[in-house]
Amino acid sequence: MVTSSKKLTPPATIVAAFFGFLVSTVSALASAGFLLGARQELATALRASDLRMTEEQVEQATTVAQAIAIGVALVIALFYLWLSFKLKAGRNWARVVLTVVTLLQVASLFTTQGETMWGYLSCAVAVVALVLSYLPASNEYITAVKHTR
Known part of the structure; x- marks a missing residue:
């Protein structure tokens, strides 16, 4: 992770998680x-x-x-996007909220009928993004951001 005058650069795992959550959001909107x-x-x-x-x-x-x-669907998507940007900025609370939202999304796959391919795709991408957000490089970045504030 590269530092430049107090601003930390997110590692590849956080950037990939960020884009994963963006793809998940777009996929969910397509489903809606x-x-x-x-x-x-x-x-x-x-x-x-x-x-x-x-x-x-x-x-x-x-x-x-x-x-x-x-x-x-639009309000939820905007909230999800906002959380994604906060994750990219290194906010742990956003990662926690995204964890809860993703787990609810996974649970909904088991409790609803008629889920579309887009719904499954959205959920799978969100799960991968979530895993990426908890990898060691992501943890180090979020800890480092916390210590710079």
């Missing part, structure tokens, strides 16, 4: 984007429910459901 293509399936499910909705209400509910799901 497929929700836009599932409009008919969502509308069909609403029609089949016991909610007794008019066709206009089904269309409105479908639009609202898609908008909420996409909005939530």
Whole structure:
């Protein structure tokens, strides 16, 4: 790790973890984007429910459901990206939060049905990035950053 006047350069393991979390985020967003293509399936499910909705209400509910799901996915992605940048800056708390989020992501694979290839890809990349963030070079960098503050 190279130092230049108080600013430490992240090791390759942290940089690779950072890019891994970026790829995981983009992959998760792509998966969420497929929700836009599932409009008919969502509308069909609403029609089949016991909610007794008019066709206009089904269309409105479908639009609202898609908008909420996409909005939530974007907020989560922004949070994930922010944590990734904090990890690259050497913040241990960001690594801990990314650990929890990644473990929740792994757990969701076992508890949800209909997970897409993008969801599995996103999770696999996040797990690899997480492992990289705990390798010895990463630990040394995070410790060194902590001592320079």
